[in-house]
Amino acid sequence: MRVSINEKSFCVKEDSTLFEIRNRFKKDADVVILNGFAIEKDEVLKENDKVVLIKKGEIPSEEELEHLLVSRHTPKVYDKLKKEAVGIAGLGGLGSNVAASLSRIGIGKLVLVDFDVVEPSNLNRQQYLIKHLGMKKTEAMKEMILEINPFVKVEIKDKYITEDNVLDIFKNVDIIVEAFDSAKCKASLVSEILTKTKDKVIVAASGMAGYFSSNTIKTKKISNRFYLIGDEINEAKEGSGLMAPRVSIAANHQANMILRLIMEQKEI
Amino acid sequence: MIVNGKNIDYKERITVENLLEKLDLNMDEVVVEVNLNIISKENYSDILLNKEDKIEIINFVGGG
Numbered sequence: 001m002r003v004s005i006n007e008k009s010f011c012v013k014e015d016s017t018l019f020e021i022r023n024r025f026k027k028d029a030d031v032v033i034l035n036g037f038a039i040e041k042d043e044v045l046k047e048n049d050k051v052v053l054i055k056k057g058e059i060p061s062e063e064e065l066e067h068l069l070v071s072r073h074t075p076k077v078y079d080k081l082k083k084e085a086v087g088i089a090g091l092g093g094l095g096s097n098v099a100a101s102l103s104r105i106g107i108g109k110l111v112l113v114d115f116d117v118v119e120p121s122n123l124n125r126q127q128y129l130i131k132h133l134g135m136k137k138t139e140a141m142k143e144m145i146l147e148i149n150p151f152v153k154v155e156i157k158d159k160y161i162t163e164d165n166v167l168d169i170f171k172n173v174d175i176i177v178e179a180f181d182s183a184k185c186k187a188s189l190v191s192e193i194l195t196k197t198k199d200k201v202i203v204a205a206s207g208m209a210g211y212f213s214s215n216t217i218k219t220k221k222i223s224n225r226f227y228l229i230g231d232e233i234n235e236a237k238e239g240s241g242l243m244a245p246r247v248s249i250a251a252n253h254q255a256n257m258i259l260r261l262i263m264e265q266k267e268i
Numbered sequence: 269m270i271v272n273g274k275n276i277d278y279k280e281r282i283t284v285e286n287l288l289e290k291l292d293l294n295m296d297e298v299v300v301e302v303n304l305n306i307i308s309k310e311n312y313s314d315i316l317l318n319k320e321d322k323i324e325i326i327n328f329v330g331g332g
Contacts, residue, residue, distance in 0.1 A: 003302035071302070075276055090332060092332050093331075093332055094332040178331055179332055181330060181331060181332045182294045182330050183294075183296075183328040183329055183330045184297055184328075185327075186297075186328040186330075186332075187296060187297050187298055187328045189295070189300050190299050190326075190328075191299050191306065191308065191309060194299070194306040195306050195307075195308045198324040203288070204328075205327050205332060206326070206328045206331075207329050208325075208332075209331045222301065222324065222326060223301070223304060223306075224300075226306075228326060230329075232327070232329065233329065234325075234329065234331075235330045235331050236330050236331035240332050241331070247331075247332070
């Protein structure tokens with residue numbers, strides 16, 4: 001009969017048990033999952049059962065991890081993602097969440113740019129952990145990506161982006177995420193990319209503070225090269241701070257628009 | 269002219285910079301598109317708008 005073991009299909013003899021399979025395929029596995037449930041007691045397998053064998057803390061081989069990702073995304077999607085490089089300008093609430101989502105789906109390469117360090121106040125909405133306090137955001141994000149999907153190529157640039165260096169910083173990416181905090185920096189980056197490059201696409205965000213309705217955060221297509229996400233109204237101010245839910249909703253609108261662009265879906 | 273989908277009429281001819289002033293918008297926090305072309309900030313004071321122009325002004329707010 002056929003069973004799936006760590007997402008690969010194998011032919012095993014009838015009446016094979018779960019622990020026999022573990023001993024044969026991954027003797028040192030300390031977690032055994034059968035059809036989505038962690039199992040402590042041995043049992044007989046049935047046709048088409050799905051077995052996942054995990055050794056805690058072990059990093060899967062590139063081939064194994066790639067196979068796991070492909071089986072979740074279908075090969076056509078994964079092949080395209082793997083070839084793509086995306087630049088992220090700013091690694092705060094928006095940028096750190098976009099970076100995490102794109103890493104999870106198996107983006108080929110990320111160019112991460114920020115000059116800042118992780119502060120305690122960032123933990124209310126940004127991906128960082130207590131252990132990252134005081135670290136450069138670029139270093140902390142790279143460390144986290146390596147734990148999410150170690151096969152994403154990560155290039156970090158510990159720089160303050162200006163009109164003079166922006167084109168050089170993003171020269172090797174096709175898609176740029178505007179993930180700054182200040183309205184001036186947002187406007188300036190979008191304007192530079194759209195007026196000084198011919199074909200780069202920018203996915204920007206404006207308006208995601210507070211706890212207003214999630215449904216007011218929208219993706220808008222301004223042009224073929226400019227997408228804007230947010231409610232366009234609610235800025236960060238006293239009494240209406242930036243918080244994880246709406247900031248990550250906006251960030252994942254950005255990540256999904258990028259995924260759509262990579263899959264050649266240009267409409268919103 | 270049409271600004272963000274709304275008809276606005278001005279008696280005199282105005283530049284992009286004048287329009288932003290009239291709408292009380294900060295020049296440094298907007299991106300302006302005239303007839304689908306993004307305008308560089310350096311040109312805001314030079315470009316005279318026409319009454320048939322379609323203008324999109326994206327006014328960024330802070331937070332991220």
